[in-house]
Amino acid sequence: MAKTVTGYWNGLRDTRVMQSIFRGAPGASSLHDALAVQGNVFLHLASVKIRRRSLAFRATWYLGTLTLATFLILVVTGVLLMLYYHPSVPQAYADMKDLQFVVSAGLFLRNLHRWSAHAMVLLVFAHMFKVFYRGAYRAPREFNWVIGVILLLVTLFLSYTGYLLPWDQLAFWAITVGSNLISAVPVLGAKIRFLMLGGNSVNANALLRFYVLHCVILPLAAILFIAIHFWRIRKDGGLHTGVQDTQAKESHG
């Protein structure tokens, strides 16, 4: 009898190489599935078992998942844009124009990055309102709400720092206005503005600082807090579905 796809798959899973990477024996029981989830560094953020109703569209409108999707698009397109963009005063604007008119698929990648950024801010707010109006921030999920607020701020800072990088008139004056808003902070305002811009005006240092924040520091912060955010969903008994939560509380994953 010919071997089935499952047969080949199980044979592959039995090999020494696959066993060294993934552990777990072939099989289809719930225990096998649970061990497969627990033994995977990415999957272990998620619950081993979830209720079917938490996957229904009405429970979440998939707003959190869509936010993650836009974030992943932004990481991929952003890394590609970095290959052509120099964060320096003479080159930044010209590189942005080159991406639009000279680089193959540059216009597509830049627009995808830009529109995904707008979509992410919109989705983060929609996600927040959905969580708020469904009461999903209540116990035992209070701390995940706090993580969510941090992620909202990280998203807004990512959006703000990315705004300067095209180095056009809009970018320059938007950051001039924004950094002057910060100097309204009592006592420390002027100092914070000086540290943020690396000088007294929006100039070469400010462009470089915003670039490093936008491409390294803030994305790393976002990835860290996204991981905690997802892990907390599991620890808080799965997604809030609007249905009675007592059972969920008893079976913390």
Add this chain to the structure above:
Amino acid sequence: MSEQKDTRRESFVKLGLGSLAIAGCGATVFGYEFLSPNVLYEPSPIANAGKPDRFPPDSLTPDPAAGIYVVHAAEGFYALSATCTHLGCLTAWKPELGIIACPCHGSKFNRQGTKVDGPAPRPLPWLKVWLSDEGDLLVDRSTIITPNHYLRT
């Protein structure tokens, strides 16, 4: 014996935490110092506006590159900062209206820098103006003087 062991361990932990606290304070100070640039490659605050006779009497001349207005009034010369006191946008001179207007949030100033309209909290500052040895008008954009001090040439 066990009591002494605990005390030693506790004092060792305290020593460790104390060292970490000192190292943390040091890292904060060094971090702050590192993030504050010691040298800035920014334009000099002193701008050369040229010879005074290039400004006709009763005129206001914008210099957007330097971010100043040079005014030749009946009483003499003075210079205004062109940076809006609201949120730092560059204002523009509207000769047909005789006012200085900010494009960002609609603040308006008269030619003395006094606010006429809009959200700006302060008038446009008067800047220090003097004549160089070569007879050029120099404007120090970092030195604000009290209004109505004119330079007579």
